[in-house]
Amino acid sequence: MLSFLYARQSGLDDPVRLRRAESTRRVLSLELNHNRDVDRIHGNGINTLDIEVIDGRYMLSGGSDGIIVIYDLENNSKKPQYTCKAICTVGRSSRHVHKFSVETVQWYPHDTGMFVSSSSDKTMKVWDTETLKPAEEFQFDGNVYCHHMSPVARKHSLVAVGTKDPKVQLCDLKSGSRIHILQGHRGEILSVRWSPRYDHILATASTDIRVRIWDVRRASGSLFTLDQHNGDKSKASSEAVNTAHNGRVNGLCFTADGLHLLTTGTDDRMRLWNSGTGENTLVNYGKVVNESCKGLKFTVSRGCSPEFVFVPCGSSVAVYGLHSGELITMLRGHYNNVDCCEFHPDYQELYSGGKDCNILAWVPVLRQPGIEDDETNSKRGGTQAAINPAFEDAWSSDVD
Amino acid sequence: MSYNYVVTAQKPTAVNACVTGHFTSAEDLNLLIAKNTRLEIYVVTAEGLRPVKEVGLYGKIAVMELFRPKVCVRTHPEELSLKQASSVRKYRLGLTRVGDLLLITGAALLTRCALNSQVIDVQFLYGCQAPTVCFIYQDPQGRHVKTYEVSLREKEFNKGPWKQENVEAEASMVIPVPEPFGGAIIIGQESITYHNGDKYLAIAPPTIKQSTIVCHNRVDPNGSRYLLGDMEGRLFMLLLEKEELMDGAVVLKDLHVELLGETSIAECLTYLDNGVVFVGSRLGDSQLVKLNVDSNDQGSYVAVMETFTNLGPIVDMCVVDLERQGQGQLVTCSGAFKEGSLRIIRNGIGIHEHASIDLPGIKGAVKFLGGASSRSTASVLELSRLVKHTAVTTHTHTTEPYCTVVVFTCVCVQITSVSVRLVTQDSKALVSEWKEPQGKNISVASCNSTQVVLAVGRVLYYLQILTGELKQISSTEMEHEVACLDITPLGESAGESSICAVGLWTDISARLLKLPCFSPLHKEMLGGEIIPRSILMTTFEGSHYLLCALGDGALFYFGLDIQTGVLSERKKVTLGTQPTVLRTFRSLSTSNVFACSDRPTVIYSSNHKLVFSNVNLKEVNYMCPLNSEGYPDSLALANNSTLTIGTIDEIQKLHIRTTVAEKEVKGAVYSMVEFNGKLLASINSTVRLYEWTAEKELRTECNHYNNIMALYLKTKGDFILVGDLMRSVLLLAYKPMEGSFEEIARDFNPNWMSAVEILDDDNFLGAENAFNLFVCQKDSAATTDEERQHLQEVGLFHLGEFVNVFSHGSLVLQNLGESSTPTQGSVLFGTVNGMIGLVTSLSESWYSLLLDLQNRLNKVIKSVGKIEHSLYPSAAVRDVNSHSRTLSHTHTHTHTLTLTHSARKGAWTLLVSHCDVEAATDDLLWRRGLSTLLHHSF
Numbered sequence A: 001m002l003s004f005l006y007a008r009q010s011g012l013d014d015p016v017r018l019r020r021a022e023s024t025r026r027v028l029s030l031e032l033n034h035n036r037d038v039d040r041i042h043g044n045g046i047n048t049l050d051i052e053v054i055d056g057r058y059m060l061s062g063g064s065d066g067i068i069v070i071y072d073l074e075n076n077s078k079k080p081q082y083t084c085k086a087i088c089t090v091g092r093s094s095r096h097v098h099k100f101s102v103e104t105v106q107w108y109p110h111d112t113g114m115f116v117s118s119s120s121d122k123t124m125k126v127w128d129t130e131t132l133k134p135a136e137e138f139q140f141d142g143n144v145y146c147h148h149m150s151p152v153a154r155k156h157s158l159v160a161v162g163t164k165d166p167k168v169q170l171c172d173l174k175s176g177s178r179i180h181i182l183q184g185h186r187g188e189i190l191s192v193r194w195s196p197r198y199d200h201i202l203a204t205a206s207t208d209i210r211v212r213i214w215d216v217r218r219a220s221g222s223l224f225t226l227d228q229h230n231g232d233k234s235k236a237s238s239e240a241v242n243t244a245h246n247g248r249v250n251g252l253c254f255t256a257d258g259l260h261l262l263t264t265g266t267d268d269r270m271r272l273w274n275s276g277t278g279e280n281t282l283v284n285y286g287k288v289v290n291e292s293c294k295g296l297k298f299t300v301s302r303g304c305s306p307e308f309v310f311v312p313c314g315s316s317v318a319v320y321g322l323h324s325g326e327l328i329t330m331l332r333g334h335y336n337n338v339d340c341c342e343f344h345p346d347y348q349e350l351y352s353g354g355k356d357c358n359i360l361a362w363v364p365v366l367r368q369p370g371i372e373d374d375e376t377n378s379k380r381g382g383t384q385a386a387i388n389p390a391f392e393d394a395w396s397s398d399v400d
Numbered sequence B: 001m002s003y004n005y006v007v008t009a010q011k012p013t014a015v016n017a018c019v020t021g022h023f024t025s026a027e028d029l030n031l032l033i034a035k036n037t038r039l040e041i042y043v044v045t046a047e048g049l050r051p052v053k054e055v056g057l058y059g060k061i062a063v064m065e066l067f068r069p070k071v072c073v074r075t076h077p078e079e080l081s082l083k084q085a086s087s088v089r090k091y092r093l094g095l096t097r098v099g100d101l102l103l104i105t106g107a108a109l110l111t112r113c114a115l116n117s118q119v120i121d122v123q124f125l126y127g128c129q130a131p132t133v134c135f136i137y138q139d140p141q142g143r144h145v146k147t148y149e150v151s152l153r154e155k156e157f158n159k160g161p162w163k164q165e166n167v168e169a170e171a172s173m174v175i176p177v178p179e180p181f182g183g184a185i186i187i188g189q190e191s192i193t194y195h196n197g198d199k200y201l202a203i204a205p206p207t208i209k210q211s212t213i214v215c216h217n218r219v220d221p222n223g224s225r226y227l228l229g230d231m232e233g234r235l236f237m238l239l240l241e242k243e244e245l246m247d248g249a250v251v252l253k254d255l256h257v258e259l260l261g262e263t264s265i266a267e268c269l270t271y272l273d274n275g276v277v278f279v280g281s282r283l284g285d286s287q288l289v290k291l292n293v294d295s296n297d298q299g300s301y302v303a304v305m306e307t308f309t310n311l312g313p314i315v316d317m318c319v320v321d322l323e324r325q326g327q328g329q330l331v332t333c334s335g336a337f338k339e340g341s342l343r344i345i346r347n348g349i350g351i352h353e354h355a356s357i358d359l360p361g362i363k364g365a366v367k368f369l370g371g372a373s374s375r376s377t378a379s380v381l382e383l384s385r386l387v388k389h390t391a392v393t394t395h396t397h398t399t400e401p402y403c404t405v406v407v408f409t410c411v412c413v414q415i416t417s418v419s420v421r422l423v424t425q426d427s428k429a430l431v432s433e434w435k436e437p438q439g440k441n442i443s444v445a446s447c448n449s450t451q452v453v454l455a456v457g458r459v460l461y462y463l464q465i466l467t468g469e470l471k472q473i474s475s476t477e478m479e480h481e482v483a484c485l486d487i488t489p490l491g492e493s494a495g496e497s498s499i500c501a502v503g504l505w506t507d508i509s510a511r512l513l514k515l516p517c518f519s520p521l522h523k524e525m526l527g528g529e530i531i532p533r534s535i536l537m538t539t540f541e542g543s544h545y546l547l548c549a550l551g552d553g554a555l556f557y558f559g560l561d562i563q564t565g566v567l568s569e570r571k572k573v574t575l576g577t578q579p580t581v582l583r584t585f586r587s588l589s590t591s592n593v594f595a596c597s598d599r600p601t602v603i604y605s606s607n608h609k610l611v612f613s614n615v616n617l618k619e620v621n622y623m624c625p626l627n628s629e630g631y632p633d634s635l636a637l638a639n640n641s642t643l644t645i646g647t648i649d650e651i652q653k654l655h656i657r658t659t660v661a662e663k664e665v666k667g668a669v670y671s672m673v674e675f676n677g678k679l680l681a682s683i684n685s686t687v688r689l690y691e692w693t694a695e696k697e698l699r700t701e702c703n704h705y706n707n708i709m710a711l712y713l714k715t716k717g718d719f720i721l722v723g724d725l726m727r728s729v730l731l732l733a734y735k736p737m738e739g740s741f742e743e744i745a746r747d748f749n750p751n752w753m754s755a756v757e758i759l760d761d762d763n764f765l766g767a768e769n770a771f772n773l774f775v776c777q778k779d780s781a782a783t784t785d786e787e788r789q790h791l792q793e794v795g796l797f798h799l800g801e802f803v804n805v806f807s808h809g810s811l812v813l814q815n816l817g818e819s820s821t822p823t824q825g826s827v828l829f830g831t832v833n834g835m836i837g838l839v840t841s842l843s844e845s846w847y848s849l850l851l852d853l854q855n856r857l858n859k860v861i862k863s864v865g866k867i868e869h870s871l872y873p874s875a876a877v878r879d880v881n882s883h884s885r886t887l888s889h890t891h892t893h894t895h896t897l898t899l900t901h902s903a904r905k906g907a908w909t910l911l912v913s914h915c916d917v918e919a920a921t922d923d924l925l926w927r928r929g930l931s932t933l934l935h936h937s938f
Helices: A002-009 A014-028 A371-379 A389-398 B088-096 B099-114 B380-399 B785-789 B844-860 B895-902 B907-927
Strands: A030-032 A036-037 A046-051 A058-063 A070-074 A084-088 A102-107 A114-119 A123-128 A133-139 A142-149 A158-163 A168-172 A177-182 A191-196 A201-206 A211-215 A249-254 A260-265 A269-274 A309-315 A316-319 A327-332 A339-346 A350-355 A359-365 B003-010 B019-020 B030-035 B038-045 B048-056 B060-066 B116-125 B131-139 B144-151 B156-167 B173-176 B183-189 B192-195 B200-203 B213-218 B225-230 B233-244 B250-262 B270-273 B276-280 B286-291 B303-309 B316-320 B329-334 B343-344 B351-358 B401-407 B410-414 B419-424 B430-435 B444-448 B450-457 B460-468 B469-477 B481-484 B499-504 B509-514 B520-525 B533-540 B541-550 B554-560 B567-574 B581-587 B588-595 B601-606 B609-614 B621-628 B634-638 B642-648 B652-654 B667-675 B678-683 B685-690 B699-703 B710-716 B721-725 B729-735 B739-745 B753-758 B763-768 B771-777 B790-797 B803-808 B823-831 B838-843 B932-935
Touching: A002 A014, A002 A158, A014 A030, A014 A359, A030 A327, A036 A359, A036 B541, A046 A350, A058 A102, A058 A350, A114 A142, A123 A142, A133 A339, A133 B099, A158 A191, A158 A201, A201 A249, A211 A260, A211 B541, A211 B667, A309 A327, A309 A339, A309 A350, A316 A339, A339 B450, B003 B790, B003 B844, B019 B060, B019 B270, B019 B276, B030 B060, B030 B276, B048 B303, B088 B250, B116 B173, B131 B156, B131 B173, B156 B192, B173 B213, B192 B250, B250 B303, B316 B803, B316 B823, B410 B444, B410 B450, B444 B481, B450 B481, B460 B499, B499 B533, B499 B541, B509 B541, B520 B567, B533 B588, B581 B621, B588 B621, B678 B710, B685 B710, B699 B739, B710 B753, B721 B753, B729 B763, B739 B785, B763 B803
Parallel strands: A036 A084, A046 A102, A046 A339, A102 A142, A142 A191, A191 A249, B213 B270, B481 B533, B667 B710, B753 B803
Antiparallel strands: A030 A359, A046 A058, A058 A070, A070 A084, A102 A114, A114 A123, A123 A133, A142 A158, A158 A168, A168 A177, A191 A201, A201 A211, A249 A260, A260 A269, A309 A316, A316 A327, A339 A350, A350 A359, B003 B838, B019 B030, B030 B038, B038 B048, B060 B932, B116 B131, B131 B144, B144 B156, B173 B183, B183 B192, B192 B200, B213 B225, B225 B233, B233 B250, B270 B276, B276 B286, B286 B303, B316 B329, B329 B343, B343 B652, B351 B642, B401 B410, B410 B419, B419 B430, B444 B450, B450 B460, B460 B469, B481 B499, B499 B509, B509 B520, B533 B541, B541 B554, B554 B567, B581 B588, B588 B601, B601 B609, B621 B634, B634 B642, B667 B678, B678 B685, B685 B699, B710 B721, B721 B729, B729 B739, B753 B763, B763 B771, B771 B790, B803 B823, B823 B838
16 A cells, blocks of 8 residues: 555556555455444335435435335444435335335436336336425336436436336436337346447347347447357357347446446356447356346446456355456345345445345445554553444443 | 635646657757646757747646658658648548557457457557557466557558567567568567567566666667666667678667666656757656767766756655745655655745855955966955955045956956056056046946946946057937946847946936947836936847846836847836845856845746746845856855855755654554644554653554545644545544544545645645545534535645645745735645645635636637647546536636736736737647647546
8 A cells, every 4th residue: 555655646656546456455355344234224125226426425225115215325423333324215105106116226317306216016207306206207018127327428318218028118308208119129128228438329138138239329220239159150059149148138237438248147147248349258257146037236346457246146246357257255244135236436335235125335344553552542541532432332331 | 715726836847758859840859848737848959958938738748749740751650651641631630649549449459359458558660551550468368469550441450460479577668660670679677579570589688677667769760779768767778780681681680788877767768869868757857968979987878968857756845944034945855766855945046155254345246257267266365356456446546446347368447436447467557547538536337348338427438448458439428417327248249239228317217329329229217216226238048138226126127129229018026125236147057137135136037037036145235246166156245244155056955864763553654743742643544643651652542443544634723634545534623631533524525635734724625636626614604413514625626736745835925015915825735746836815806806817818828739728627527426516716827927916907908918929829839730649637
């Protein structure tokens, strides 16, 4: 650390280097920390999480019970340990609450005043954060599995929606209407993702084991379909041509620079693709157990070097090197299957939600000063010194 | 609300890049130096480097290449045929961003090749049919070299002629070799290899292993010699030995590396001409060095010709008042590795005292050449002899000499109130004497080596000094009595002046007369009632000036046309409060003027602007330059009682060592500060207060744990400002009664900090990783607890520089009556690139005025490269989150400064028109073919 600081100070390194190195170190030291809890509100499994990028302060969660909760992640306790408070809830008492399981929640990328949720009750609702009332409601014919708004688009405000229907729907928030459908898939749409690089590029994943990349400005079909064999016919049977996985594709995630796309399938594989060419980079992540029959919400790190992938894997979250494919660690802590995880790029923290109704916060380990040094502190006795707050309760009786 | 103004005191001095070529015209050999956000253009002359132009850019210069768009002679080493030149316009855009384009495309290309890799270096190759790039990239297996052809039509990369897998693991640079060899040289940590597809040649000279080679430059156009510089500041020459084959083809036979010597740690090298090399440095002073044919006693072929001061990287600094004159000096920790030094920076000029004698009643001091350069006699002796000599003369004539000027090598002219005398130096014999016909007293006189002009009341006499004779040529009568006059020869007049400058009593005017006829050329009414006391014609940076000092310490200065005698651009400045005497002297081969008064000032010119710099002396009545063996390049300064001999300094270097008392802690101590007689330290994530025990040992008093990594600490009273590695700033209060810390407020933005400072009780200044400054405010009046806990970010300013340190203080004396500033407090900052700047608080009305001015200036000034000013700060937004923030500080313009002195409405139009001219020149320069790659902070 000192050498990085020195290099930054003397201009030998770009300041970004220290930042990347420290971010990487922090991701590698993620652990379930007793200093951090998240309020437990949901009475059923948690399907989806989203942290807004404006202040990096508020997190949304959506559960199988149809409830949506907003948490404040900021530490106002003036102490290292704190609980992320649920500041508001769209609970069962609200008449606007989703009737069935909430599958996806997402903040409006440019303003925390609005967020969008979609549910198995065949609706997608656009919420006003202030009033917690829907400003807009879209009705669909089938269960809504997923939706996504472009994180970079300024020219359009389209929400891509994936439902039981093989057609991907594009809803315009400005007009409040469904303006376009993208036809090509033959199965249910389990995941949709806009590129973080180009505001017109969309990726969709379906139970038809294919992943399509679309340019929404073009009326005719998709740009291309991801092919796990990179066009090598000899390796695939005729029906498996242009397939991304050998099972339902239920998860999509672009890397932060938008140059790569990750996909997960029920064939227990995860693949990394060049998002510009559709080429399979053939990074081998090994077996990535994937039992989810719905969409899987996984995420990648940002600002690290190298970058990491966080994938729910049974009751733990697996951390892989994005480009190496190496399994770095399994974050174990949930009592039941994990369905979603979300990375906080400002502080390199990970939040995961699972069927055990818990949201767990995975926090980097701090570099604490040595224990011996603290001992000299406690030996003093008598005066009320600042003791490690973790022991504060035990000591409070001593205070006169 | 607090309003702050950011201003540059010292522009960045660290050199990032340099390039040589014919830029300002086809004949001029130019050196272009990039200093972070600034570009300096020099002409290489026989005398050294002459500055032509300095331009600021709204961006950081990452790479710089020269090319000629019209003729398309040579771009980045690629040859373009004339056919392609027809589409120059389109092609040029691609070329100007060649590095950028290549790196981006290169990355995309590699992604396509399914390589998890990064590009280390990329260059165009010579002598290929299609433009071909050669690059080193790294993947998990190691580093490899590949070539790709650029297909201009398809805008695609195609596989190139050759590749080389698994080159040295630390291979870092590609040097393209021109024809006839072609191919490329790959520089690694331990070896230097040559590749061209057919041939492969490697050498591993032991000398290069010591350090890492960081820069290179081609010496000859045919590419047979290259300069290499390493991290230890050693300079190597790489020689390509050629061999002629039977069929006449010339091929590479061998590579040789020779150590030339040691320079500053080079960031970039460029070969100028005639064995002269510019060594641009980021970690130490940049140098102009000469490569000699023969080595000196130390075995070095390198001789330093000139050194260019670099303050960067400023790792730490503090403001001290060493001379206790109320003027702060800045001591900086500058440089890195072997270039590390402490430097003292002060506003104004320091005089180094070498000798002084007490001589009560000194009326004047004169220059006494006396062949001191040829004789070994110490000059001080001559000086005392001169003093004695003058005293003798004075005694004999019972009159005071006004002016004793030494002419020739053996004769001197002495002007007293009664006569002008020509005296031989050795025998002190009087050769010739001139007296006013009626025997009236001479009131003022001026003389150079061939002429004497003197005034007797209203009458002016012109004498010529001939061999052994003083000859009166002409005389004239002025309207009023003459107060001062000067006949300093200017231009190439070879010691003779054709103009005489005269200041008159009564009508308070400055006049220029033609010699020898005394016909009037120009009359300038100075106004007021204070008579001119000293008048002087001088030349700064090739421009001629007339300076005229009044009896109240005011100084007028004008541009002077030496042919017509016409004065222009009248300006006034106040130097002191007493009558001022102007004298010229030369320092470092530039002319300067010393204004002797109660506040002695050195006047010099920088970028064709006159600069007035205070000298660290109390009072000087007379001054004369002195250059002898004993006191080279010195000044003799006299006040009422003392004669002092000293030299003018620039920025000094000092070397100081200190020792530290110790206390062992677990973890890294990032910051320590004295706090209420105790020691406050930040250790990893903890802020800890140590108190002294009776046994003089350190004992922990209290801790604060809620940080990620507490890197920086600043204190004010019981408040502590903590700068975190990545969690912005935190304000703590120390509770002395409880002996504990309380968290008062925190900025919740994810800023990666590089320096912090407390501006006042409510405002806190921070500098962060993305080269921004920001101000946070404590909201004590907030109603809720939560609001009180938040430090509100009230200002953000994109500086474009990485700030390492803040320090309260100022370099300016605070009592300059006339131009009192409307600002409060001041914090200095130092950056990695050696920039020193100032942050100061303004009132709201001043802030709006300056902001308005800034906006207007931005409409008028066309930036170099057409990069909008508004883009500059917005480009700096932190790379992870696209936070949109408002810019609420004024951006610094040198022009704005000019205005603050004369904030009258009338100045607006004047100023704007002035800027227009400058902007037009900038634009022209750009069109002439400046290819600058701009890099926006990530």
